[in-house]
Amino acid sequence: MKLSRLIPFLDDTVSSWALEARLLRWLSLIWLFIGLAVLFSASYPVADVKHGDGLFLFKRQLITVFLGLILFNIIVNLPFHKIIGVSHWLLMLFLGLIILTLIPGLGTRGVYGTSRWLAIGGFPIQPSEFVKPFLVLQSARVFGNWDRLSWGIRIAWLGVFGFVLLGILAQPNLSTTALCGMTVWLIALASGLPYKYLGGSAGAGVLLALMSVTVNKYQRLRITSFINPWDDPRGTDYQLIQSLLAVGSGNTWGSGFGLSQQKLSWLPIADSDFIFAVFAEEFGFVGSVTLLVMLAVFATLGFIVALKAKSVIYRLSAIGITTLLTGQSFINIGVASGVLPTTGLPLPFFSYGGSSIIATLIATALLIRVARESNEAEVVPIRRQPPKPRRERRFLHRNKF
Template sequence: MNLRLLIPFFDPTVKDWSLTARLMRWLTFLWIAIGILVLFSASYYHGEIEKKDGFFYFNRQIFYIIISLVIFNATVHTPLRRILKIAPWFLLITLALLWLTVLTGMGQNTMGATRWIALGPIQIQPSELIKPLLVLQGAKLFGKWEQHPMKVKATWLGIFVLVLFAILRQPNLSTTSLCGLGLWSIAFAAGLPLRYLAGTAAGGAMVAGISLMMHSYQRARMLSFIDPWADRQGNGFQLVQSLLAIGSGGLWGNGFGLSQQKLDYLPIQDTDFIFSVFAEEFGLVGSVLLAILVMSYGTLGLLIASRSHHPVHQLIAVGSTSFIVIQSLFNIGVATGMLPTTGLPLPMFSYGGSSMVASVIQSALLIRVARESAAAKVMRMRV
């Protein structure tokens, strides 16, 4: 591969891409650009107090973005058949890392959850990195469901269950739900029988109920979501501070960098509740524009899926779109009190290298689907 193609933003081949591929590329870059500005505002005070460097988290996020964009450009220039060929091996490696976080002492425990693992100086979150791999393998399995022998179906369904169970063991119910819902959406788009889909949905709901019964803090979050003000200094604290931030933003917001809630009031303001800082600084108008950005991404992603005539490629587009959009809506829903408090980052906004890499790869997969669809269309016209 030409090394110039790995340099972010300076890809000489873009002019030859389809319109949908170019639009998705620039929409992704726009999302990342807005996200890094919001992350700077949300993390500066936190960095100054904890690290004695207000640029600490910003600089690290810039590094993560550069790495992500190099992987992004490599992905958009790699044929999907090659990506699909190696994806199962990466999925199995990431699954092994997932289980290492919960079964050994290698996992990093933060706020009661073991979700990170240190590989030398690098700390990664396998539950984030596995998302695009689930999209690829889910599309590969469900896209050719009738062609696979029962042994292959059972094997990969079992592996998916192991992935979800490992994430649930961390414990991380929100990411488990997101991954399960993402796989379910791929299976639904593939046209699997409704009895399978209904049974899987019922099973997922049952597992979620069992998890709530086993973990008191999850039950407490569910109850505080119903009325956070009843325990505003306890389990409802995060949501109350989030609602205060969003409410104080008003129509136009307080201005970039002028959030007050991020100053030791709003917890985890640069990850799970970064939308609250955004809403406080840019108000209702900014929040609506962000919602339009997310919906535009979703619409373009589904348009890319609809224009592909390859069943597996269609499902890659559906899965990538579903993961990004659903996760965004989950994060915003939590911040606004529409959903129970969970630990899901806002894609391409929240601080974290694993989340950034996973989100950008999914955008790259959408672009790759759009490029190959356009190339296939040209070939059909020539024939």
């Protein structure tokens, strides 16, 4: 692999990619640059107050974006079978890191007593973000080979998937658990798994969600505030109300880039969970619809790649990654718009967070790699020698009649 291919925007092979791969790459880069611009606007007031530098969070995000783009370029140029061949090791690695977050003294505590981060070298990482793309790959690998696997191997991998979901749920992180669980379930559905297994796993998932809501008070409050957001406007409902005010203030064309008022200490978590509200306020209804259309186009391209995939595992991987990225985006937008209960899911490519942006770039690169391998014709070397005439005459003689 040439060194230039590791540097963002210097990959000279892009022009030879399949159409779907090139379109997905351009959409991803546009999505990323829009997200960075909105993050610059949304994070400036918070960073200025907390760190004395309005660009503090934005500069940190740029560093992780650069690292993520290098990984992005490596992945889009690696054969997919090599990537999926190590997916089980990477899944086990991040499962181990998720377990470490639950150990007192190792996991970094956040709001509501959550423990979702590990501090490595002074930088916090969130293993539940990194595990997502590799959970998709290994799920595609297992369910794509389901009929060829023994029951022992099937149960072992189902147990691993269950431990990943339970580990994330124990942090607690119900929204990420639900997103990962639904993605794995849809991969199993697309693979043709019998409905009796799908129904049982869906029922178990609903039961776990109900248990989590019962145990964690803040999750119950999020549901009640969603049902009646005006019941406690200065307490548990404050966040959602401020988000709705931001979205409504955008009107048709928005207040203009950088001119959001709600981000000025009114809207909590404006740089991450509720960054769409800032986007909607500054770019209005037209900007919001444009973003939704872009997400719909991305999802359509992802499912086209799945339909054209050359193997079941490739197809399931494309379905899983497309569901993961666009599903998380629509959930985040639904939360900020008051359509869904409040969650902690970030908006891909928009929200502040190094783990989230790197994991998103990895997932996008995997989808583009599937598109490249599923749609490009085999290239025959130009110096390949034609068959010798004597052999051709013998072949024709043998097949004359």
